[in-house]
Amino acid sequence: MAKEPFEEALNYLLKGAEKKFDDVVVQGSRTQARQIKFTNNEISTGRTWMDQSVSLFVAKDRRVAVTTLRELDRKCVDQTLEKLVKFIRKSQPNEEYWKIADGPFVYRDVQNSYDPAIARLTPEELVGFVESGVNAALAKGAARASGVLQTSMSSEVLKTSGGAHAHQKGTAVTFSIRAFAEKDASGHKLSCARAMQHFRPADAGARAGETARQALHPKPGKAGKCDILFEPLAIAGFYESVADAASIFSVEAGLSFLEGRLNKRVASDIVTIFDDATLPGGMASTKFDAEGVPTQKTTLLRFGILRNYMHNTSTAKRYKVRTTGNAGIIHPHPWNVVVDKGNLNVWELLQELKNGLYVTNLWYTRFQNYKTGDFSTIPRDAIFTVENGEITGSLKDIRISDNLPNILMNIEAMSEAREQILGWEVETPVKCGHTLVRSVNITRSTEKPEPAGKVK
Amino acid sequence: MPNQELADFAVKLALQLGATYAEARWEREVANGFSLKNGVPQLAGFDDVEGLGLRLFFHGGVEYLSTDYMDKRHVTELVEKGIRNANASAKMVKEPVLLSQEERHRRSYEVKQKRKIGNVDVDEKFEILADVEKAVKASGVPVPARYFSLGDSVTERYFTSSDGARIRSIIPRVYFAFIITVAGGGETRQRHFQLDQTGGYERLDGWKINEAVAGEAKTLLKMMQEGVAAPEGPVDVVCAPEVVGIACHESVGHPYEADRIFGREGAQAGESFLTQDDIGMRIGSEAATVVDDPTIEGSAGYYLYDEEGVQARRKMLMTNGVVTEFLHNRESAYKMGLNSNGSARAMDYESEAIVRMSNTFLLPGDYKDEELFEGIKKGVYIKSFMEWNIDDKRINQKYVSSEAYLIEKGRITKPVKRAVLETTTKDFWSSMDAVGKKVEYFAGSCGKGEPMQDAPVWMGGPAARLRGMRLGV
Numbered sequence: 001m002a003k004e005p006f007e008e009a010l011n012y013l014l015k016g017a018e019k020k021f022d023d024v025v026v027q028g029s030r031t032q033a034r035q036i037k038f039t040n041n042e043i044s045t046g047r048t049w050m051d052q053s054v055s056l057f058v059a060k061d062r063r064v065a066v067t068t069l070r071e072l073d074r075k076c077v078d079q080t081l082e083k084l085v086k087f088i089r090k091s092q093p094n095e096e097y098w099k100i101a102d103g104p105f106v107y108r109d110v111q112n113s114y115d116p117a118i119a120r121l122t123p124e125e126l127v128g129f130v131e132s133g134v135n136a137a138l139a140k141g142a143a144r145a146s147g148v149l150q151t152s153m154s155s156e157v158l159k160t161s162g163g164a165h166a167h168q169k170g171t172a173v174t175f176s177i178r179a180f181a182e183k184d185a186s187g188h189k190l191s192c193a194r195a196m197q198h199f200r201p202a203d204a205g206a207r208a209g210e211t212a213r214q215a216l217h218p219k220p221g222k223a224g225k226c227d228i229l230f231e232p233l234a235i236a237g238f239y240e241s242v243a244d245a246a247s248i249f250s251v252e253a254g255l256s257f258l259e260g261r262l263n264k265r266v267a268s269d270i271v272t273i274f275d276d277a278t279l280p281g282g283m284a285s286t287k288f289d290a291e292g293v294p295t296q297k298t299t300l301l302r303f304g305i306l307r308n309y310m311h312n313t314s315t316a317k318r319y320k321v322r323t324t325g326n327a328g329i330i331h332p333h334p335w336n337v338v339v340d341k342g343n344l345n346v347w348e349l350l351q352e353l354k355n356g357l358y359v360t361n362l363w364y365t366r367f368q369n370y371k372t373g374d375f376s377t378i379p380r381d382a383i384f385t386v387e388n389g390e391i392t393g394s395l396k397d398i399r400i401s402d403n404l405p406n407i408l409m410n411i412e413a414m415s416e417a418r419e420q421i422l423g424w425e426v427e428t429p430v431k432c433g434h435t436l437v438r439s440v441n442i443t444r445s446t447e448k449p450e451p452a453g454k455v456k
Numbered sequence: 457m458p459n460q461e462l463a464d465f466a467v468k469l470a471l472q473l474g475a476t477y478a479e480a481r482w483e484r485e486v487a488n489g490f491s492l493k494n495g496v497p498q499l500a501g502f503d504d505v506e507g508l509g510l511r512l513f514f515h516g517g518v519e520y521l522s523t524d525y526m527d528k529r530h531v532t533e534l535v536e537k538g539i540r541n542a543n544a545s546a547k548m549v550k551e552p553v554l555l556s557q558e559e560r561h562r563r564s565y566e567v568k569q570k571r572k573i574g575n576v577d578v579d580e581k582f583e584i585l586a587d588v589e590k591a592v593k594a595s596g597v598p599v600p601a602r603y604f605s606l607g608d609s610v611t612e613r614y615f616t617s618s619d620g621a622r623i624r625s626i627i628p629r630v631y632f633a634f635i636i637t638v639a640g641g642g643e644t645r646q647r648h649f650q651l652d653q654t655g656g657y658e659r660l661d662g663w664k665i666n667e668a669v670a671g672e673a674k675t676l677l678k679m680m681q682e683g684v685a686a687p688e689g690p691v692d693v694v695c696a697p698e699v700v701g702i703a704c705h706e707s708v709g710h711p712y713e714a715d716r717i718f719g720r721e722g723a724q725a726g727e728s729f730l731t732q733d734d735i736g737m738r739i740g741s742e743a744a745t746v747v748d749d750p751t752i753e754g755s756a757g758y759y760l761y762d763e764e765g766v767q768a769r770r771k772m773l774m775t776n777g778v779v780t781e782f783l784h785n786r787e788s789a790y791k792m793g794l795n796s797n798g799s800a801r802a803m804d805y806e807s808e809a810i811v812r813m814s815n816t817f818l819l820p821g822d823y824k825d826e827e828l829f830e831g832i833k834k835g836v837y838i839k840s841f842m843e844w845n846i847d848d849k850r851i852n853q854k855y856v857s858s859e860a861y862l863i864e865k866g867r868i869t870k871p872v873k874r875a876v877l878e879t880t881t882k883d884f885w886s887s888m889d890a891v892g893k894k895v896e897y898f899a900g901s902c903g904k905g906e907p908m909q910d911a912p913v914w915m916g917g918p919a920a921r922l923r924g925m926r927l928g929v
Contacts, residue, residue, distance in 0.1 A: 034541070035906075036545065037720075037906070038548065039718070039719050039720045039722060040718075040719050040722070041548075041550075042548055042549055042550050042551065043517060043545045043548040043549055044518070044553070044720055045517075045518045045519070045520055045808060046517065046518070046519045046520070046538070046541045046542060046545050047519070047520045047521070047522075047808065048519065048520075048521045048522075048534065048537050048538055048541060049521075049522050049523070049806060050521075050522070050523040050525060050530065050533070050534055050537075051507075051522075051523060051524050051525075051806075052524065052525065053524065063500075064498075064499055064500070065499070065500050065501055065502075066499060066500075066501035067501055067502050067503060067504075068503050068504075068505065070505060070506060070507075070524045070526075071526075083502070087500070087502060087578055088500075090577055090578035090579040090582075091497065091500050091578055091579075091582065092497040092579075092582045092586075093497065094496060094497050094498060094499075095496055096493075096496050096498075122544070123540050123541045123543070123544030123545070124544045126544070127544045127545055127547065127548055130548060131547075131548060134548075144719070146719055146720075146722035146723045147722075147723040148723065148724075148906050176723055176906075177723065178722055178723035180722070183727070183849075188723065249493075252493060252494060252601070253493050253494075253601055253603045253635070254600065254601020254602075254603070254635065254636075254637035254644075254646065255601075255603075255635070329499075330498050330499045363726070363847075363848055364845060364846065364847070364848065366843055366844060366845050367843070368646070368842050368843035368856055369637075369644060369645065369646045369842070370646065371601075371637055371644045371646065372644060374843075375843075376843060376845035376854055376856075377845070378845065378846075378847045378848065378852075380726070380847070380848055397847075397851070397852055399845065399847075399852065399854060399878070401854070424723070424724045424725075424906055424908070443854075443878055443928055443929070444852070444878070445851075445852045445853075445854075445878050445879050445880045445883070446878060446879060446883075446925075446926035446927075446928060447879075447880055447883060448883045448886075448887070448924070
């Protein structure tokens with residue numbers, strides 16, 4: 001552990017590294033996190049993390065390297081720097097790397113990203129949130145509920161040889177609850193927030209329980225083309241994939257269906273998607289990127305036209321554009337994916353849908369080919385049938401086997417209300433609403449007659 | 457050297473503060489990583505990470521704590537937090553978590569390296585990637601996008617428990633992964649693949665990665681240019697080891713994880729179509745026996761003692777088509793009145809150990825590979841997949857071929873552009889009527905838990921024949 005204050009240790013590291021390398025980025029973070037996992041209405045495990053780490057990026061003659069330090073005493077720092085010198089001497093140059101950004105910069109605080117009330121939450125209060133969520137689910141008709149509650153407090157400092165110096169604190173609280181009315185009837189809802197005023201665990205529990213109850217007695221679904229209204233938790237993964245595809249790294253690595261599509265139509269004209277690291281209360285909102293560049297809101301798609309890829313300083317130089325503040329010094333990446341709101345409410349969307357399916361969650365999306373966007377995914381939890389704008393029943397055992405560009409082009413309407421989604425299947429936060437998509441391809445398992453019964 | 461003193465201190469302190477059971481896992485991992493994108497070296501790096509994970513039982517509840525502050529002051533603060541948290545959680549613990557009684561071992565083991573990771577220099581590791589790039593270029597196949605990554609690690613662990621277990625391990629690992637995009641005739645096709653073994657750089661001798669990646673590029677092009685449509689109607693399908701392996705992992709290994717069966721992954725990886733009363737239920741044919749075995753030397757999922765200090769062994773998950781054993785840790789084993797079968801793994805010191813697979817594969821049968829094709833008038837041989845998909849209860853699975861061929865009158869004939877096997881778990885395993893002799897293994901990175909933990913695994917088996925499968929579109 002550092003024998004001197006954290007920031008002084010980082011200064012020593014930066015100064016030492018600047019003597020040996022052309023470019024240096026030192027990013028230190030301290031995190032305390034708490035998780036409560038609950039299974040079938042009971043707490044199954046609690047978890048506590050307490051960590052301090054420093055990531056160090058260096059470049060010398062375009063040879064780039066990274067490492068992480070946990071010990072910050074001077075001896076350890078000096079040893080690490082010597083090791084890096086030897087390591088980088090034998091590395092190969094990255095001709096795509098130019099430099100890190102020249103600072104210094106002025107940073108704007110992101111609103112609602114730090115709430116001391118989260119840092120002050122007691123163990124009893126955290127258990128109380130879990131209890132309220134579970135009880136709300138049971139009150140609405142669920143038989144059992146499982147999920148996690150997680151809180152985190154972090155502080156970060158970034159210093160670069162380019163003169164950038166930034167620091168920020170952050171808090172977050174998330175609640176994920178999956179309620180079961182029976183094994184095949186479930187609903188999964190989230191509440192994610194950076195400040196307590198936006199945190200609604202009981203509401204998430206109630207919605208999960210209500211959805212589970214409504215999904216009782218599902219029947220096997222049928223294959224074919226179908227119009228679908230997706231809830232935010234379901235559609236968020238698609239929007240996340242769009243943002244991932246908009247990183248110039250993904251484009252170059254063959255992992256993007258947006259390659260060669262700049263300023264061309266890639267979605268219906270109601271689709272506008274931003275990457276926004278400045279989003280107030282955004283789960284990944286941050287003042288600075290990995291080079292210390294102040295972050296921004298970048299339009300990725302506007303009315304269905306691809307407007308920007310995401311860049312860092314080096315990729316921006318190659319493409320003769322400006323950095324979008326999305327470093328990753330090698331791999332630019334999205335922060336918060338924000339889908340512009342629509343203008344309908346859920347009832348109105350159901351009327352627009354008229355006949356089709358209402359899908360509440362998707363799980364296990366796997367791509368055949370990232371360049372074409374062909375994928376399969378499983379509707380998990382409640383899948384409702386909709387007839388003449390009314391929910392009439394529930395289904396199970398279907399798969400969506402389609403193509404992401406097709407999905408985007410067939411988006412017809414969205415809700416005005418949006419939610420922030422962050423969870424097991426959606427690792428980059430997405431803020432989006434209900435989304436109506438026409439003509440989605442459904443497949444299902446081909447089945448043989450029932451094989452032999454139990455053998456004891 | 458392991459920080460044994462700190463781990464022992466943590467366990468002792470937890471007991472002093474009232475824990476009924478405690479275990480600590482000290483870990484140090486030294487790792488290196490290198491990558492190449494379209495022939496350009498990307499990022500190279502190394503890490504030397506040390507940390508402590510501690511699990512304690514208090515008032516019937518379980519707390520997992522972790523830190524990379526390697527000093528008694530912080531560990532004390534952490535344990536005290538853990539006790540306070542467990543106290544608060546007690547009101548929502550109706551059934552106390554209890555562990556099966558197990559033989560406690562005091563052992564050390566180390567996976568030997570013939571070509572030590574520490575002796576392979578940085579420039580040589582870059583050369584390995586550069587050679588793959590040259591091989592792909594020399595293949596003559598248009599591969600507009602190529603991403604290669606090479607990594608190695610040495611993980612040292614010390615596990616100690618309040619009921620007397622002490623296990624030390626040193627496990628080195630090397631891995632290589634690639635993603636290539638092949639273009640031809642206005643189309644593209646992609647292939648992701650990874651190789652992963654415990655041991656040193658001698659493992660690369662067996663991988664022959666230059667030939668492997670160049671060969672894959674040629675195969676993708678051939679499938680695009682020469683592939684015909686898959687036949688309609690029920691056909692016999694011969695699945696090569698890669699496809700058999702993924703089916704073993706996804707539709708046997710995962711649903712047999714006992715913690716899933718008890719609902720512990722309900723909001724994450726999902727549950728299972730099996731219940732704890734399904735031991736003895738027939739899922740497949742007599743030809744199908746699937747095991748999970750961490751003790752396969754050199755495997756990606758190798759270990760001799762799990763992260764609860766239980767000795768590892770082979771687990772007979774499905775025996776001649778019948779469910780015979782689940783994957784257990786001490787908690788799930790206790791619930792079923794059994795002993796643990798040593799299936800608890802953790803990605804790193806920050807992760808709690810949960811029930812995981814290791815190396816999951818179909819046991820060999822009696823057929824030579826060519827005998828699997830005999831008598832098939834019209835069928836499909838699926839050699840590798842470019843997409844797999846399965847639901848969270850592990851009932852409905854889908855595989856889309858990357859390399860596939862028609863079988864006509866008992867012989868492999870034309871390439872098939874895209875064969876889609878979308879079937880149920882029962883139909884897959886009960887349609888299997890013949891299994892080959894030669895087992896092959898394939899590496900994977902299995903995701904489970906929240907936060908997500910990646911576990912290096914192998915999956916595999918011999919080739920196997922399925923009768924009367926209807927291919928999808």
